[in-house]
């Protein structure tokens with residue numbers, strides 16, 4: 392699903408250059424559930440921005456779902472982003488005065504899908520995240536966990552190759568955190584490829600693989616033993 396080879400990212404601000412990623416190599420297969428961890432400044436956001444086709448590497452190779460993401464124009468990057476990636480953010484990024492249903496329809500509006508199909512697919516996605524009884528609620532009428540589930544439904548609705556979630560539980564209390572992590576586990580069991588960024592070890596341990604960054608390099612790549620924490 393994802394191949395990353397010898398990836399470097401250097402930010403140049405005038406005469407100052409910061410190497411945010413150094414020689415990153417990685418394979419992520421379809422159906423994996425991965426946590427990206429590391430201290431502030433270790434390169435997580437930079438890596439996620441490149442994975443998410445929001446930014447380009449300075450050097451190296453990035454292949455997403457058989458497409459080489461390199462030397463693409465901004466428009467081509469945007470097109471791949473809309474088609475292949477579902478984003479989930481720490482702060483939900485929902486339209487505040489808009490129902491759950493309309494929020495989930497939004498990515499399909501950008502994709503030019505007609506009203507009837509949009510509604511059907513949005514209802515379906517909301518059902519998948521267990522919110523079929525909240526479709527007409529606005530974000531301020533929903534709990535934090537429910538808001539994030541709406542955001543996950545929105546991320547799913549175009550059937551992306553991967554879900555990228557940046558600190559998805561960062562604004563949630565422990566009950567809502569469990570609600571959202573439980574949903575990710577369920578979706579992963581259904582075959583969805585999920586990559587989350589988190590600085591919380593406990594959250595990382597609920598995934599199946601932990602990739603740790605330090606100073607722009609991968610220093611840890613650990614497959615979790617399943618079952619140990621289940622009972």
Ligand code: ADP
Nearest residue numbers: 402404409430431432433434435436437440557
């Ligand atoms: P977080 O660790 O919460 O992801 P960051 O501190 O990495 O937040 O950065 C937030 C934003 O600021 C990023 O999108 C990044 O592009 C930008 N940024 C971070 N560090 C610098 C820097 N040294 N110079 C300019 N922009 C920066």
Ligand code: ADP
Nearest residue numbers: 402409411429430431432433434435436437438
């Ligand atoms: P993290 O998400 O783990 O906090 P980042 O990817 O944001 O790490 O940052 C990695 C390094 O790159 C840091 O040294 C940061 O200051 C630097 N950096 C990030 N974004 C920018 C930017 N836009 N311009 C310059 N430096 C940046």
